[in-house]
Amino acid sequence: MEEEHGCILPVIEATCRYRSPARYDDQILIETRPALLRGPVLKFAYRILRKAEEGADPTLLAEGETVHVVCDSQMNKKPLPAHYAAVLRAMMAEA
Numbered sequence: 001m002e003e004e005h006g007c008i009l010p011v012i013e014a015t016c017r018y019r020s021p022a023r024y025d026d027q028i029l030i031e032t033r034p035a036l037l038r039g040p041v042l043k044f045a046y047r048i049l050r051k052a053e054e055g056a057d058p059t060l061l062a063e064g065e066t067v068h069v070v071c072d073s074q075m076n077k078k079p080l081p082a083h084y085a086a087v088l089r090a091m092m093a094e095a
Contacts, residue, residue, distance in 0.1 A: 005081045009042065009068040016064035019052070027051040029058060033095060034088040040070040041079040042088070 001007050008089045022028060029049045036043035044066050049058035080088075 001081070001084065006072050007078065007081065008071050008073065010071060010075070011066050012069055013065065013067040013076065016062055018062050019060045019075065022048075022050060022061050028061065034091050035065065037085060037088050037092070040079060042068045044068070069083065 001009075009072040027050070029051055031049070033041040033045050034042065046062075046064045046066070047060065048062040048064075050061055052058040068076055072078050081087075
Protein backbone atom coordinates (compact mmCIF):
# COMPACT_ATOMS: atom_id res chain seq x y z
CA MET A 1 0.00 0.00 0.00
CA GLU A 2 2.86 2.37 0.80
CA GLU A 3 4.60 2.06 -2.56
CA GLU A 4 1.55 1.44 -4.74
CA HIS A 5 -0.76 4.13 -3.29
CA GLY A 6 1.57 6.39 -1.33
CA CYS A 7 -0.25 5.64 1.95
CA ILE A 8 1.16 5.04 5.39
CA LEU A 9 -0.77 4.24 8.57
CA PRO A 10 0.99 5.83 11.55
CA VAL A 11 -0.31 4.84 14.98
CA ILE A 12 -1.76 7.83 16.81
CA GLU A 13 -3.13 5.97 19.84
CA ALA A 14 -2.68 2.56 21.43
CA THR A 15 -4.42 1.00 24.42
CA CYS A 16 -4.05 -2.34 26.16
CA ARG A 17 -5.98 -3.95 28.99
CA TYR A 18 -4.18 -6.87 30.63
CA ARG A 19 -6.46 -9.67 31.82
CA SER A 20 -4.14 -12.55 32.76
CA PRO A 21 -0.36 -13.05 32.79
CA ALA A 22 1.52 -14.82 29.99
CA ARG A 23 4.56 -16.97 30.66
CA TYR A 24 7.67 -17.54 28.54
CA ASP A 25 6.71 -20.94 27.14
CA ASP A 26 3.05 -20.07 26.47
CA GLN A 27 1.83 -20.36 22.93
CA ILE A 28 -0.31 -17.33 22.19
CA LEU A 29 -2.87 -16.45 19.55
CA ILE A 30 -3.35 -12.89 18.34
CA GLU A 31 -6.72 -11.94 16.86
CA THR A 32 -6.99 -8.69 14.92
CA ARG A 33 -10.05 -7.12 13.36
CA PRO A 34 -10.94 -3.72 11.94
CA ALA A 35 -13.22 -1.91 14.39
CA LEU A 36 -13.77 1.53 12.81
CA LEU A 37 -13.23 3.26 9.50
CA ARG A 38 -14.25 6.90 9.39
CA GLY A 39 -12.63 9.11 6.77
CA PRO A 40 -8.86 8.77 7.17
CA VAL A 41 -9.16 7.23 10.67
CA LEU A 42 -8.84 3.48 11.07
CA LYS A 43 -9.10 1.52 14.33
CA PHE A 44 -8.04 -2.09 14.87
CA ALA A 45 -9.08 -4.21 17.86
CA TYR A 46 -6.89 -6.99 19.24
CA ARG A 47 -7.27 -9.97 21.55
CA ILE A 48 -4.29 -11.95 22.80
CA LEU A 49 -5.09 -15.43 24.02
CA ARG A 50 -3.10 -18.26 25.59
CA LYS A 51 -3.50 -21.32 23.42
CA ALA A 52 -5.51 -23.91 25.33
CA GLU A 53 -4.83 -27.56 25.89
CA GLU A 54 -6.95 -29.82 23.72
CA GLY A 55 -10.62 -29.65 24.71
CA ALA A 56 -10.22 -26.45 26.78
CA ASP A 57 -11.01 -22.84 25.96
CA PRO A 58 -8.16 -20.37 25.38
CA THR A 59 -7.43 -17.85 28.16
CA LEU A 60 -7.82 -14.15 27.40
CA LEU A 61 -4.52 -12.45 28.23
CA ALA A 62 -5.04 -8.93 26.88
CA GLU A 63 -7.34 -6.77 24.78
CA GLY A 64 -6.36 -3.61 22.98
CA GLU A 65 -6.84 -1.17 20.16
CA THR A 66 -4.69 0.90 17.87
CA VAL A 67 -5.89 4.01 16.05
CA HIS A 68 -4.22 4.99 12.77
CA VAL A 69 -4.57 7.91 10.38
CA VAL A 70 -4.09 7.32 6.66
CA CYS A 71 -1.38 9.72 5.48
CA ASP A 72 0.83 10.39 2.50
CA SER A 73 4.62 10.41 2.81
CA GLN A 74 4.50 14.05 3.99
CA MET A 75 2.14 13.08 6.86
CA ASN A 76 -0.87 14.80 5.29
CA LYS A 77 -4.18 13.04 5.85
CA LYS A 78 -5.63 11.28 2.84
CA PRO A 79 -8.49 8.87 2.24
CA LEU A 80 -7.87 5.15 2.35
CA PRO A 81 -7.90 3.75 -1.22
CA ALA A 82 -11.42 2.57 -2.05
CA HIS A 83 -10.65 -1.12 -2.52
CA TYR A 84 -8.98 -1.35 0.91
CA ALA A 85 -11.88 0.51 2.50
CA ALA A 86 -14.39 -1.86 0.87
CA VAL A 87 -12.59 -4.94 2.24
CA LEU A 88 -12.36 -3.48 5.75
CA ARG A 89 -16.04 -2.46 5.74
CA ALA A 90 -17.03 -5.99 4.63
CA MET A 91 -14.96 -7.47 7.48
CA MET A 92 -16.63 -5.13 10.00
CA ALA A 93 -20.09 -6.07 8.67
CA GLU A 94 -19.34 -9.77 9.24
CA ALA A 95 -18.49 -9.23 12.91
